[in-house]
Amino acid sequence: MDSNKKFLNGTLNTIVLALLRDNGRMYGYEICQKTKEATNNQINLTEGAIYPTLHRLEKEGLLFSTKEKVNGRVRKYYHVNQSSIKEVNSQINLLAQFVGNLRTLLKPSL
């Protein structure tokens, strides 16, 4: 389990954008948990990776955040900035394309 660590490099940014675009608002901790579940513990996003990534994407203007108090704890929800939706879509398309290329290259192994 959790063996996809090294492969994550470079793709994490775009994975986060895709999750937020397709699932609506999410908060950092939730992204880690949902991803873990969805991939049967094979992709285990670390918090040391996810939070800097979210901050970076917000700084770049692709995301914005809203704070909400839930059960006494503050949650920071991230949303895709609709004014950046074209850029977000294009980044996700590039990742989809890359996945396609990987499949092409690994075809004999799939």
Added chain:
Amino acid sequence: MDSNKKFLNGTLNTIVLALLRDNGRMYGYEICQKTKEATNNQINLTEGAIYPTLHRLEKEGLLFSTKEKVNGRVRKYYHVNQSSIKEVNSQINLLAQFVGNLRTLLKPSL
């Protein structure tokens, strides 16, 4: 074209192993060209990346190399070390698994 740059991180190692396992011996320059062709210029491996990678994999014992003079120029062919075939297969399987996970996560975008 050549827009998959940032995604490559972490996967290059294993891509090289897969190409060598499935296509027999190849040399560095050839790996760059063949990959470019196979992906319609979308994955453009740089020589600054491929040569250190090949050296690293050889140092780790997963590959070995043989030199050959072709048309007056020396080519360095790399081969999968058969005593490491299990390890090589397992690394390739992990990458294949990761690709599957990416597809799961990006499903709404594919």
Added chain:
DNA sequence: CACCTATACCTAATTCTGTTATGTATCTTT
């Protein structure tokens, strides 16, 4: 009550790996 676990955020030091930029050398084409 004290302790542990889960939830939820954050950052810093380090490591790894690919990019960019060079350099060398031979062969082929113009």
Added chain:
DNA sequence: AAAGATACATAACAGAATTAGGTATAGGTG
């Protein structure tokens, strides 16, 4: 003769994730 393709190589740099730490609240258990 010059330019471009082939073919190897390395060094400085940048970016991103890992590892490891820290803060804080809520809920359950011995």
